[in-house]
Structure formats: structure tokens, C-alpha cells
Amino acid sequence: MSEPILEITDGTTTISLIPKGGNAIHLNNWRPALAKFKGGGTWQQSSMSDGRRLVQYQWTNIIETFDLKIVSLDADAIARETQNLRRLLIQAADYWVGEVEADAVWLKVKADQETNARYALIYSWSIPDDENPFSQPFLQPLGEPVFNNWTLTLERGHWQEFEPGESECVEVSGLKPIRQRVFYPTQSTDDTWVSHGLSLINNAYTELLAGNAPAGGVDDMETGIRFRSLNIPLGATIEEAFVRLVNSRDIVAASMPSSLIITGHRNPTPGAFSTYADFTGRAKTTASEEWNNLPAQVEGETIDTPDIAAVVQEIIDLATWASGGNLVIFIDNNGSSDRGTVWASWDNVTYDEAELHVRWSAFGFGREETCENEVFVANYQGMAYLTNVHVDNGGVIGTGVGANLLDAALPYDLLPAVPVANDAVYFGIDTTMADSGPFSNIVFDLGDVFAGATATGVWEVWTGAAWNGIAATMTDETDGLTVTGVNSISYDDPGTPAFWTTCDLNAVLGYGPAITGYWMRFRVTGAAAITSVPEQQNRHPYVTLWNWVDIAADQIEGDISALARHFVYNRSYRYLGPSLEVDRVIMGLRRYDRGEDFASYINLADEQNHSDITVSVRGASSAAFASRVDFPTGRYILYNPGGVEALNEIFYIEIDEDLTQQYFGLFHVFCIYKPIAAIDGMRVRLSIESTSGGVVPGVQTYLSDLVSIDDDPLLDLGQIEISPGILQSEDYSLLFIMSAQSTEAAPGQAGFYGLVLIPVDEWSLDAVNYTDNDFSRLSKDTSGNPIYLDVDSIANPRRFVRTILKASVDGDPMPGQWSARAGQAAFFLPNVRQRMHFLTAQQDGAIYNWNADHRFLSSVQSFKCNRYLGMRGNR
């Protein structure tokens, strides 16, 4: 173990309070003090009830008292020792009083046998008196004067992990590991049941049977269901899976099967059901799940199987599994005697077919935790992942298995080994899949790059009749796949008039995958003396689909919150390119365990939300779902009143009871929309209800006017708290209801697409650019280097939290002034997983008009300084 330390220092001058290097100061005694609540905390109580309740607390500074002794060779030396210490302590106080005059002074402490030192800023000090120089103990017979019981009192801050101003990176991640989808059979022969007793198959039957039929019926029944187009990548970890079935008849409990067994077809490409022999000839998975003691069933109600994650996992793990494949589940009798159950099949016209619900982790989509500036944050949340990446090699797009690079092992080349003009790499999202849609960014991780005497290309999208270049409306940080490392492209589709359209790639090219979707390509225009082609190295290309970064529990130690610092970079702006500068950054921190499925961004669309979130339009309203490619999901809610219209509910978001508790908390709520046709006299109001009925009193926003700026207005709906009291029962769902009215004869049309709930009950910040010039905006410089916003509560201890715009090339401040609205210094919560949610916006004309375009793309780096109440030990 290293030596103990107890010293006062400004980093240059250090005075030890324990014997060290021949210094004269000795520590007689010190009992380290602990921080307390200011004023004991704020309490509330009623004289008419027992006890009292703590409602708020903040920490005090800490007063430390050191009983010191100074022994020196002569009186001059002792005077010098005390002078040096006092000068340092005066500097400590001056640091707080002035703005630039002094450096901070701090305590550094480490006990004998303790691994790590700790640091605390000194705010003030006092030494009540010195020894009497004319008497003992100052005067000693041997001539070595002594200051005995010399009391030094310091007022300090919390113990910190580092010297004041210093920090360490926090590894953050931007990974959407859990995907949740529902899959269905899509044709009659996708589900069936067989009677093993009678060797019969019943493909077109409107019901699915399993178990053993009551006496006189068919025997030993088994159901098989083929679920279609599972876009689960090879290697994904299945977190949860179950089949949801709709009961097609009433059956009493006594007649229900006592046990069924669920398996899968161990085949990554199962065909439709045809004959009994086909059914029984299918190899089953080793993994199985028993389903015992099925309850009485009521016609029309749904029933879920037990978790069959292991069954699905076994199929997904097959070497030839490819994302988008089909998967068969069997439900067989398991010894039930004269008992059976009946569910609706695909052919049933009264009840819905079976659903396969799957939640899985898909590695490779996003960035695992890192300190590098590689963690991207979108200005929306979606589920439209890239489904296909294909290299076009002279008119041939990969043949057989492996054609889709997203199913290939990394690293892989994004162009042919010897590229020629018109070779290309295609990036697509299959829009026949659920929760698919357009995309506005792709993040690359290039090892090798496109290089040679001539190595050029263009980015293009399909616009209905031709491939069209998008150079004018995109930002390409890869500079034509010629820049190594993690970089993005951002695409700003004009939306109207219609530009990017879906296509069947095979139909358009005359070769390649017959997949209909949104396709974007990088096409080689010049390739001479090529020395290397772009290689995707550590992770697949991905679309940033989340507006948050995660911080793992082990990243922040300490006893209390850690001081924090964040760099927020703009990645989507390009000089003379898309006008995607940012003037406002809103951040909200939330413990992850308050709701792992909590999404601070809800798509106002009929897709791309958690399966327990349903967005619906009111049937009798002037609202309807509509499509347009420049919306984040490609879908939105069009409000088209056509004239004067009273305040009516136009759409609502239902958070299912299974998810509502994850939404408890305090939020600042925003709504994002686009003026589809110039808006005049439209107002909206958001209210909250529970399914118990009725608007929850008080929880509704003011009527707010919609504005008609060109882009994506951010409507500030204010603060709401969602508490258990709103629901009245945990069995009720939560409803966000949007009402709208039109006061003009020609009110225009509004397209609502996002509801943002920034959590504000732990730590939150709203940073705003108050300076009206181009250099003060969060953007990039003319060379393409990102400018970042430094949200800082560490580097300058005198500043609670400061927001400074800086150039990434040298870290120098940029002109302009950003103002931070925050109630607390930036911090991280200790020892818990946490998620920082982001919303960015651009000032649009008038100062209170904000544009929250979903195409704003940012990246984030974070730093921390842990804080402790006492000793650190080895933490």
C-alpha cells in the first residue's frame, strides 16, 4: 500500500498536514466530518396527523477541524510554515470570491492502507489563534519552537474522485438491444391441425385444435402454425416469446387439456403445410415447453402460452437462419385424456389468427458502451431497422445464402473487391415487414476505405422512375466511404413533392432481391487503380433509432451523485448542405429500472411503438392516419378540419396496463408536427385519462396554438406528472388524448407525428442558444468538423453548470452564448443503470418557434467525477 496522504494543495503548491518530506506540520487529531442535510432537510407535517415527512434535502458543505502541531528548527521556520499554509488558504477563499484571480485549492486525503485518494474543494478556513511566542510551548529549552494544538478549520465540499476540474470518461452506449415484434400467419396453409389418431390434416379449418377430443371425437390433436417474416437476425438472443391465441369456443375447465407441449420445426425455411405426412415429417426442436393446467376458456378471449424463448432460440440459432425467415410452432397433446382446446385459425372470419410475440436482443445495431465519440442519438425513436445490405458486383447481387450482408460475419466489404463504375452497395428496409419505414441516417464503422487513383461515388435513392442523387440534401461524414472510423450519413428527404419512394429492387434492377422497401445506394462513379474498398469492421451499418444514451450501473460509483459533463455533437449538419443546425438541447436523466420499456418518444403513428402502446384516431374526428416519407416512420396523423370546428378529441395514445407503471413520473411534454398546409387558427390540448373513464382532473394542458413555420414545430405542452392516483387502479390503462379545434374557415392541415415526454424528475437541462448568429449554433465548421455543446459541471467548479459551444478540432470555445436552464448541477446517479434522453431543436424565425426535425442527428460523450461522503477505499 502507498503512503498516507493528508495535504492541502492547488496542484502546484502542496502542504502536507502529516509528516512528509521533512515538513514541520504534524496532525495531532482529526475526526473526519460527514455532510449533513441543510437545516436538517425540509419537513412537512400536520398538527392533525402523526409524525412528519421529509420532502426535500440538499447537502451542506462540511466543516473539518484539524488539531495540528508544528515543530521546527527555529522561529523563522515556523513562521514560514504558517505563512505558506495561510497563503494557500487565502487563495482557496479568493478562488470563490473572484472569477479569474486564483486557482482552486483542495484537500487530498488517503489513509494508510487505503487504495485511492479523495479530493475536496476548500471553500473557507479559519485558524483562531497562534501560540504565544513568548511562552511555552512555543519556547522550548532546546530551541526548537512548537505550535501545539494549533486548530485549523476548513469548510470543504464533497469528497471527489479526482482533483477539482478533472474527470474521467463515462462509457455510454446507444444500443437498442431489445426488439419486440408480433408475427402472424398470413395464409390458410400457414396454420393447421392434425389428428394423429385419424392421420388427418385440416388446413382450411377455421379452428385449431390441440389435446385429445372428448369421447367420440378425433384423437391426439396437434396444431402447427407458421409465423411469417421474422426479421430477427442470426445470433439474436431471444428474451421472451409466446403465442397468443384466441379462444373460439367456451370450454369448461374440466374439459381443458391437462398438459400440452410446445415445440418448433427445426428448420430455418419451413414451407406451408400441405399433407399429414408433411406435417408429421417435420423435425422438431430439442427445446420444448410444457403448458399445463389450461384454465377454462371463454370464446373470444385470448390466452398466451408459456414462454417459449428456448424453442424460438433453437431455430434462430440454426446456421442457415436468415432474418426475414419463417418459423413454425407446434402445440401437441401431452398426455391429456379426453380433453381438448380450440382456437381461431387464420381462416376464422370472427376471431383473429394466432400471434407470435417475440422480444430479442440483436447485437450489432448500435454502439456498445464506449468513451469514443461514436454513440449516436437520433431526434426520434423508431423501430425501422435496416433489413438489407447488398453489394452489386457488375449487375450481380450476391447469390444464395449471405447475399444480405446483415446476415454475414464481420468484417465485410461494402463494394466488390475490384469495383468498376456502377457497382454499388444497397441499403434497404423491407417495408413488407411490420414496423418498417423510411430512414434518415446510417452509421458506418469503416476499417479500410474506398481509395485509389480515382475512388468516387454518389448516394442515390429511388424516386419512382429513376435513381436520383441526394448530394444536395444529405450530409456524408464518410465522404463517399473514404473516411475511416465511425461516421454517419444523414439524409433530409424533401417529402413533398414526393421524392423517395419504395420499390421492388429486383423489379427496378432486373436482378437482386425481390424485396420491396426504401432503398438507398452508394454507386461507384469512378474507380481507377483502386487500392482498397470500404470494409465494415466492428458492427453492421445501422440506423440510429433512439433518442437516448445508456450508462451502465458500474460506470458510476460513489456514495452520492457524481458530477457530470457531456459533449453533444451535431452530426447531421453540413456547411452549405442541409440546414440542420441546432439551437436547443434538452436532456432528461432517468433511472433505467423505473421502466426498461419506457420510451420518451412516442410515434404518433399506427406503427413503431412498443406493443403495449397503441395510437388511435377518434373515428368521428377530422383526423386520420396518413403516409409521407419525410416523417420519421413514414406515417403520421393528419388533422384536416376543413373549416371551423369545435374542440374535439382527434387521437389518443393508450399505454396498456402492463406498461403504465413505467410511465409514472414527472415529464415535460412536447408534441411535434408538420404543417401539411399552412396552418391558421388551430389549437390543441393534451389531456390524460385512465380507462376507468373521464379526464383526470387537472391533468390537461392549456390550449396551444399550432404555428405554421416551414419545418417541424415543437409544441411545448408543459409539465405533467403521471402518478398512481391518475389511474385509480393498476388494472387501468393510461390514455393521452389530443383534442383540437379550428377557428378559421381555412385552417390548413397539421400532421402530428411525435409526442415527447422528457423525464424531469431526476436531472434535466434545457440549453438554449441566445445569440443570433451562424457561429453560435450547434453545427459543424466549414471543414465538416463537428461543433459540440459542452454541458459542464466539472471543469470549472465555480460554475454550477455551464453550456459552452466548442470546436471539436481544438476544444476552443466558439462565439455565442448558450444559457442553461437547470435546477441542479449536471450529475449521474450512483450505482444504477440510467438513461439520458435527448431532444434537440432549431430556432425557426421568431425566438419561440422551435423546429424539432427528426433528422437532427447527434453524438454524445460523457464524463464523470464520482463523489463520496467518506473514505473511498479501493473504489
Added chain:
Amino acid sequence: MSLENSALCIVASANLATSGAWSETVFEAWNKKIVRSAFGGYESCDFHLRGKRSVEEWLDTGLGRHIEVFSPGLSQVFEGFANVVQANIGGLTITRGPFINIGNKVCTEYSTIDWSSGDPVYGARRFTDWAEDTTSQKKYGVLHRVVSTAGCNETRAEQIRDIAIGEVKEPETSETTNIDSSSISSVTIQCLGYIHWLKTYTVDLTTEGEQNASDKLEAVLDDEPNGIFSTDYSRIDSNTSQVGAEDRDRRQAYTVAKALTALGGTALNRWVLKFIKNRQVVFSAMPTTAKYERNLFSPSQNVGLYGSGTRVMPWQVEAGQWLFHGGELAPRSSSSDFRTDPRYVFIEQATYREPWQLALVGSRSGKLKQLLNQFGVGGYHP
């Protein structure tokens, strides 16, 4: 709510009536106090700063600054301007302001006087032309001031006006010294909500005939010379109580707005006027449902949303709303008449003080006041 995120944040910006684009978060502020009223909305806000640097800065340039206070939830809980800056430096106390007493567009109101018949005969009340000081206007915005005098001729009235503008174009400054005192250097900033900005200008409404009270209110807001009020009148509900549209007596906008509010509605119900975020005005009938509830027996003593009990932070309680006192306060039967049920109180004023104090001043509300005002005998002339 986490115990971490519970501090208010003050942002000071350049005076909105000037062309500055300066803004700063005032993290060191303490002892904050925010008052909201049923008439006015954001009424006032006081806070203190310590230290020589703060004292010098605020004393020098603080007056008129645009002040916003944000809750931990990033919601605005106050918006106004610095009206008085009071600094204590040792034994010296310097007070600058009130801002609303500054005048850089000044006229004199006087009565003509006729001496031709021996004794003075006073004529009609008149106004001189405005005199303006553009230097002061660049510094503080255009601020009206009408100096009233008795009988005099126009020349004398103009002389009074010109002397007056020289004296009121800069804020009043007063000093007191106590050589025995050695208080800590500190500065207190007293802010007013923008309802009080209505006191800085006079209206000149030339439309003739009668009009809705709400239309006249919009005209009053339109007359603000610096353009700092929101022109979004979507929260001004239609109040069809009829008032004279013309108003050329150079009355303070505040006086007219107060009178228009005092009229109430045609059903003699009370109306409230509030300035909210971004200087937008809410003008509407007083609510008929309770927004808040509070249980006298609860240890926490929080105000909650009526019905759900969802906690409302003390800095967010609005005036101009009904509060229901729950618990066992008689009468136990529910009543639809808030005026007669003692458990309901209409919040006239809500005062928050750091860290957690909330004082509510309540009232009943009847119809007589509105009726008297509509008859023109209630003390307010719309």
C-alpha cells in the same frame, strides 16, 4: 420525485424592450420568492445574490432585465422584469428603480386657464405633445409617463414636460448610509410580472362606439409600444360585456385592463386576467371546477390535483383556481356551490418561498361587484 431535482433556475436576459441578446443563468440566487395573482398571473419574484461582483453587475445593468424562473421540470413558473435593484455594500444601501417609474416618452396633462375675466377660469383637460428621449429608450425601451398639473397654458405645460423627462428618463436612485453597519455585500432583485408592464404605457384607442370587453383588451395590448407582448390572443376568451371602444385620455393600460377584468361577464360571473409564458394573456371566466385539493390531515401537506391527488410542487400552484380542502372539514356533504362551501377557496394569491413554503390567500366570489362595475359605480371605468 427524486430529492435531487428540486431547485428553481433563474435565467436573466436583456430587457425585452431593447435589442440586446444577452442571457445568463443566475445559479447563485437564493431566498427566492414568487407571487402569482388571480389578476395578473405572474405577479412578482424576489431573489438575492451575494458578493461584490453580483452587486456591481446588477446595480449597473440589472434594471429592466427580463427574468424567467424555471421549475426543475423545465417549466416556466415566473416571467417578468427587474423592477428594483437594492444593493447593500457595507453600510451603504443603494436602491435603483422602480423601473416602472422611468419615463422617456413624456407628456403633460393640464387644464387650460383663462385669466381674461379676472379670476382664473379652468378649461378642458388637455395633453401636450409627447417629448421623447431616444437615448433612454434605447436603454430601457419606450416608457410612457403622463405628468399631471393644474391649470396652465400650453407653453408652461410643455416646459413642465421637458423638465420632467430629464428627471424620469433614468431610474430613481436613492442611497442610505449607516456607518455603523457592516452587512455582507448583497443585492436584492425585485421583479414584477408583465402585468405591471401595463403601467409603462398609456393607450390611445380611436375606435368609436361600443365593443366587447375582450376586443378592447386586445386593443390595449396592441398599444404596447415595444412589441413585447404576445400577439397570440387565442387565450383571450370572448367577453361580450359591452364597453366604450374609444379611450383617448392617455390612461395607463393597467387601469383599463383592470377595469375590463372587473366588469366580469354578461352573466355577472367573475373573470380573471393572467400573463403567462411568453407574455401571452389569458382572459377568461373564473373556473367553475376545482383544480387543486389539499388534505389538512396529511403529513405532507402538499397541494394536489383535484381528483387524482397528484402532487403539485409549491412553486407551481396557480392563483385564479379553486382549491378544495379535503379531510374532515365540515360540511361533509358535497356542494356544487363553491361560494357557500367553506371547503372551497378561490386562490387570489399564491406565494412561494424557498425552499418549500406556500402561502395561499383565498376569497369567495359573488356577482355584485361585477354588476356595480357594469353600472359604472363600482370604482372601475372600463
